[in-house]
C-alpha cells in the first residue's frame with residue numbers, strides 16, 4: 001500500500017485510491033495515522049490532536065492545538081432550528097436514523113460548505129462538523145430518553161463536553177470522571193479513520209460529485225450503520241448477551257462455522273486484517289481499565305468475551321480463515337460500562353469517524369487529478385433482443 005498506483009481517477013471509487021492519511025498492514029496487524037502507530041497515538045495524544053493530525057498531516061504544536069480547540073469551541077452549538085428536526089422523529093427511532101437525517105439537514109444550513117475550492121471554507125466545514133457531531137449525537141440520545149437537550153460547555157474538553165451533553169441534566173452540574181473521559185477519548189481515537197472502508201468510500205464517492213460535505217457525511221453514517229460494518233459493535237453486544245454464559249460459547253462457534261447458517265461471530269473477521277486488529281487489543285485494555293475503575297472487574301460479559309475469543313482463536317476454522325477480533329469486539333462492552341446504551345454505539349463510531357471521512361473527502365477533492373467516481377461494471381445480463389408486443393408475450 002506504499003507502492004505508487006497508476007490508475008485512471010475515474011476508477012477512483014472502484015479499484016483503489018492513493019492516500020497519505022492511513023496505512024494498514026493487514027497481515028502484520030498494523031495501523032498508522034500519517035505514519036504514527038495507533039498504539040502511540042492512543043497512549044500519547046488526545047482525540048483533537050489526532051483529528052488535527054489526520055487533516056493537517058502533522059501533530060499540532062501547543063499553539064496550533066490551542067487555536068484549533070478555540071475554533072472548534074466556536075462551533076459546538078447547533079442552529080436552534082436544527083433542534084426542531086428531532087421532534088419529527090418517533091422517540092423510539094434508531095439514533096443512527098436520526099443522525100442520518102439531522103447531519104444531512106446541516107447541508108440546508110451551510111450552503112457555502114459546497115464551495116470546497118476555497119481552503120477557508122473547507123477549514124470551517126471541517127471544524128463545524130467536528131464540533132457539532134458530539135452535540136448532534138448527544139441530542140439524539142437525549143431525545144430517545146425524553147430528557148432535555150444539554151447545551152455544550154466550552155469549559156470542558158471535547159470528550160468531557162460530549163459526556164456532559166449525554167449524561168448531564170439541567171438539575172445538577174455534571175462532573176466527568178477523568179478516567180472514564182480518557183477512556184472514551186481513546187475509543188474515539190481508535191475509530192477516527194481506517195483507510196478505504198465502506199463508509200469512507202461512500203463519502204468519497206458522494207463527495208466526488210461536488211455534493212455538500214455534510215450531505216456526504218450523512219451518506220457515510222448511513223453506510224456505517226450496517227451490521228457488517230460499524231453496526232457490528234451493537235450486534236456484538238447483543239450476541240454476547242444472547243450467548244449469556246460460557247457454557248453456550250461452543251454452540252455459537254459451531255453456528256459461525258456452519259455454511260448453512262448465516263450467523264457470523266460479530267466482532268470477528270475483517271476484510272483487511274488477517275491478524276489481530278491492533279485496535280481490538282487497545283479496546284480490550286481500555287475495557288479492562290474502565291471495568292476496574294468502576295469496580296466491575298468481574299463483569300460476566302467481559303469474561304464471556306475473553307473466553308469466546310480464547311476458544312475461537314484456538315479453533316482450526318478461525319485459525320485457517322485468519323479470523324481475529326476486530327475493533328467492534330470489545331467496543332460494546334466498554335461503551336456499555338461507560339453508560340452508553342447499545343443503540344448509541346454506532347453513533348459514537350460515526351462521531352469519531354467523521355474526522356476520517358472529512359480528511360479523506362478533502363484529500364480527494366484537493367487532488368489535482370480527481371474526477372467524479374464512476375464505478376464500472378462487467379455486464380453479464382441478457383444479450384441484445386427485440387421487444388415483443390405485450391399481447392404476444
Ligand code: SDX
Pocket residue numbers: 193194196197198227228229230232256257263264265266267268269270271272321323326327328
Ligand atoms: C468494521 O473495512 C474496515 O476497515 C471496516 C472497519 C473500519 O474501521 O471501518 O474496520 C470497521 O467494519 C469491522 C468489521 C465489523 N464487522 C463484523 O464484525 C461483522 C462480522 N464479520 C464478518 O461479517 C466479516 O468478517 C466481514 C464482513 C467483516 C469480512 O467478511 P469477509 O470479507 O467475507 O472476510 P473474509 O474474506 O476474511 O472471510 C473468510 C471466510 C469466509 O468464509 P469462506 O467464504 O472462506 O467459506 O471466513 C468467513 C467468511 O464467510 N467469515 C466468518 C466471519 N467473518 C468471515 N465466519 C464466521 N464469523 C465471522 N465473523
